[in-house]
Amino acid sequence: MRRSHKFAAVLLVPLLAVACSGNPEPEPVQPEPAPQAPPPPPDDSAEREAAASRICDRASAAMESGDYATARQLLEQVLRDYPGTACAEAAPGEIDRARALEALTARIHFEFNLASISDEAAAILQRKAEALRIHTDVQLTIEGHCDERGSLEYNQALGMRRARAALQYLTSLGLDASRFRVVTFGEERPLASGSTEGAWRQNRRSEFVITAGDI
Amino acid sequence: MTRLAIVMFIVGSVVPLAAQEEGDVRLGITYQPGYVPALVVAPVASRPGLEAIADLAEDILRRDLDFSDRFEIITPSDALPTNGPPNYQLWNQMGAVWLVTADVSGSGASPILRVGLHDVVYGRLENVQAFSLPEMSDGDFRMAIHRASDAVVSWATDGQQGIAATRIAFRRRGSDGTSALYVIDSDGENLQRVSTGGGSVYSPAYSPDGSRIAFTTQDETGTFALVEANLITGGRRTISTSTLIQTPTYTADGRLAYAEMSGGGVEVFLEGAGKLTETRGDALNPTFSPDGRSFAFEADPTNQPQVYVQPVAGGRPRRISVYVRNERTNAVGPDWSPNGDRIAYAAISGRGFQIFTVNPNGTDRRMLTSRGESEAPSWAPDGRHLVFSAADSQGHALWIMDTVTGRSRVLTSGRRDELPDWSPPLPTGS
Numbered sequence: 001m002r003r004s005h006k007f008a009a010v011l012l013v014p015l016l017a018v019a020c021s022g023n024p025e026p027e028p029v030q031p032e033p034a035p036q037a038p039p040p041p042p043d044d045s046a047e048r049e050a051a052a053s054r055i056c057d058r059a060s061a062a063m064e065s066g067d068y069a070t071a072r073q074l075l076e077q078v079l080r081d082y083p084g085t086a087c088a089e090a091a092p093g094e095i096d097r098a099r100a101l102e103a104l105t106a107r108i109h110f111e112f113n114l115a116s117i118s119d120e121a122a123a124i125l126q127r128k129a130e131a132l133r134i135h136t137d138v139q140l141t142i143e144g145h146c147d148e149r150g151s152l153e154y155n156q157a158l159g160m161r162r163a164r165a166a167l168q169y170l171t172s173l174g175l176d177a178s179r180f181r182v183v184t185f186g187e188e189r190p191l192a193s194g195s196t197e198g199a200w201r202q203n204r205r206s207e208f209v210i211t212a213g214d215i
Numbered sequence: 216m217t218r219l220a221i222v223m224f225i226v227g228s229v230v231p232l233a234a235q236e237e238g239d240v241r242l243g244i245t246y247q248p249g250y251v252p253a254l255v256v257a258p259v260a261s262r263p264g265l266e267a268i269a270d271l272a273e274d275i276l277r278r279d280l281d282f283s284d285r286f287e288i289i290t291p292s293d294a295l296p297t298n299g300p301p302n303y304q305l306w307n308q309m310g311a312v313w314l315v316t317a318d319v320s321g322s323g324a325s326p327i328l329r330v331g332l333h334d335v336v337y338g339r340l341e342n343v344q345a346f347s348l349p350e351m352s353d354g355d356f357r358m359a360i361h362r363a364s365d366a367v368v369s370w371a372t373d374g375q376q377g378i379a380a381t382r383i384a385f386r387r388r389g390s391d392g393t394s395a396l397y398v399i400d401s402d403g404e405n406l407q408r409v410s411t412g413g414g415s416v417y418s419p420a421y422s423p424d425g426s427r428i429a430f431t432t433q434d435e436t437g438t439f440a441l442v443e444a445n446l447i448t449g450g451r452r453t454i455s456t457s458t459l460i461q462t463p464t465y466t467a468d469g470r471l472a473y474a475e476m477s478g479g480g481v482e483v484f485l486e487g488a489g490k491l492t493e494t495r496g497d498a499l500n501p502t503f504s505p506d507g508r509s510f511a512f513e514a515d516p517t518n519q520p521q522v523y524v525q526p527v528a529g530g531r532p533r534r535i536s537v538y539v540r541n542e543r544t545n546a547v548g549p550d551w552s553p554n555g556d557r558i559a560y561a562a563i564s565g566r567g568f569q570i571f572t573v574n575p576n577g578t579d580r581r582m583l584t585s586r587g588e589s590e591a592p593s594w595a596p597d598g599r600h601l602v603f604s605a606a607d608s609q610g611h612a613l614w615i616m617d618t619v620t621g622r623s624r625v626l627t628s629g630r631r632d633e634l635p636d637w638s639p640p641l642p643t644g645s
Contacts, residue, residue, distance in 0.1 A: 151561065
């Protein structure tokens with residue numbers, strides 16, 4: 001499953017060096033653990049390894065649950081705060097992986113009763129296309145979803161239109177249609193419950209599920 | 216006053232009086248109550264040992280005739296004699312126009328229900344028939360009595376179709392998000408689950424002989440299947456699987472039609488005829504006229520679904536719902552009445568979906584509901600009752616409405632019941 005990302009690691013080293021040799025700029029507040037404490041002194045290496053490893057465990061859990069953005073942020077934190085630890089050594093490759101997964105699975109949203117691709121959605125699909133060009137064996141299922149308004153049967157068809165709009169955009173960027181499968185779940189699988197514009201906005205979406213390929 | 220009058224008063228009091236739509240829509244709810252004759256079901260007599268059957272038969276007959284909405288039901292006092300010739304004068308004084316008498320004979324294993332209809336005004340027996348019933352524990356016991364009720368309706372109305380011996384198929388959602396296919400007798404009894412397993416089911420439709428139900432399923436991976444369940448054998452066959460196949464229905468001569476993803480969008484297909492529509496956008500939810508020459512469907516060439524009627528042999532679709540530019544007036548889910556004279560559908564009016572009926576040529580549009588949200592109407596075989604799903608804050612329940620009197624009743628108390636389809640008169644054994 002995991003791959004070494006040599007190029008990314010090489011690129012990140014100078015950045016890392018800059019970050020570490022930099023002046024003692026006030027630490028951005030990290031949620032946990034021990035948010036007030038500055039990074040432990042360099043001589044206490046066992047403790048640093050343990051602290052870094054705890055964050056990496058959380059990053060792995062986030063990765064497992066599909067929360068790639070959180071995983072990436074945690075790994076970036078390790079890279080910044082715990083350079084030299086085993087966890088930080090592996091971080092660049094994992095960050096790259098999280099970025100790819102984040103791009104590949106990022107949702108797009110739609111306006112009410114429409115299946116057209118907004119500028120925002122187009123930007124997300126363009127990042128997705130980049131990741132797909134790098135990870136050539138990845139295949140995606142594109143799901144179309146609707147809010148609860150409109151009839152159940154109409155929403156089945158509308159969900160399909162949304163999935164196909166995303167497919168059409170991706171193939172227009174030169175990607176092979178055989179890498180995608182489209183499905184509609186209509187209004188059956190809402191992300192957010194409730195009959196508010198906020199919930200409806202979240203539920204009008206396309207989701208992207210990786211069905212094949214190594215990242 | 217009569218219950219009917221009370222119901223009419225209540226319904227009348229909630230009619231929105233303000234104009235809501237443009238075009239030729241009738242404003243508010245329009246009913247034609249007309250003359251409703253009073254009918255009394257006399258206490259059902261029985262041989263000793265068959266009293267329980269007689270009591271149940273009496274309850275079912277009385278309720279069926281009430282639910283037909285063709286009579287004002289008079290409840291006789293228990294003190295009345297159950298034997299001897301009918302006392303027409305007494306019933307006449309009570310205001311009855313029709314008198315139903317019945318008795319149970321035979322044995323517990325094979326009871327016989329004899330039902331008679333009397334014209335009280337002329338003091339004569341109109342018709343009488345004996346019905347063989349299965350034993351009381353048999354699954355078809357109630358249905359056998361429902362058939363007797365429909366015979367009474369037919370006698371009293373010059374051969375009109377009753378709705379007692381019918382069922383309604385629908386989809387019920389579980390709290391886990393899966394859904395299953397259920398059927399329930401039209402009087403709200405005898406709920407049965409038809410489909411098994413997880414996943415989702417949609418859009419059940421009875422075959423014209425009542426022996427089969429077509430519906431679609433969706434599995435975990437999102438793939439749809441068009442399935443037909445045989446209600447007599449209990450068998451089931453998958454007709455096809457597809458990325459998107461939906462809204463099956465049968466023509467009066469038993470051919471299956473449905474909507475399926477085809478090229479750029481969803482189109483309507485008919486068994487033996489191929490693709491019937493060529494729409495910009497999606498075309499779904501076909502429903503056929505009884506003569507099979509025309510069909511109605513919903514399509515959204517303007518990005519707003521509307522109901523259209525089109526000849527099966529080809530020709531331009533003609534819109535029969537009201538389209539208002541830049542306004543949400545979605546009209547969906549048409550169902551062509553078995554009499555051929557009306558098409559029911561749901562359209563957004565004000566805040567939510569309401570039930571409408573309209574002539575197939577688009578004239579005489581009427582709005583039948585006005586509160587909450589009501590969707591997915593399906594005609595009863597009498598061409599005057601509709602079943603539909605109505606939503607309130609707690610979810611969706613199924614309701615039955617008589618389009619002639621406006622009287623309505625709750626059919627299911629489930630809170631997630633949707634997409635009902637009313638059966639034809641059911642054959643014995645189904």
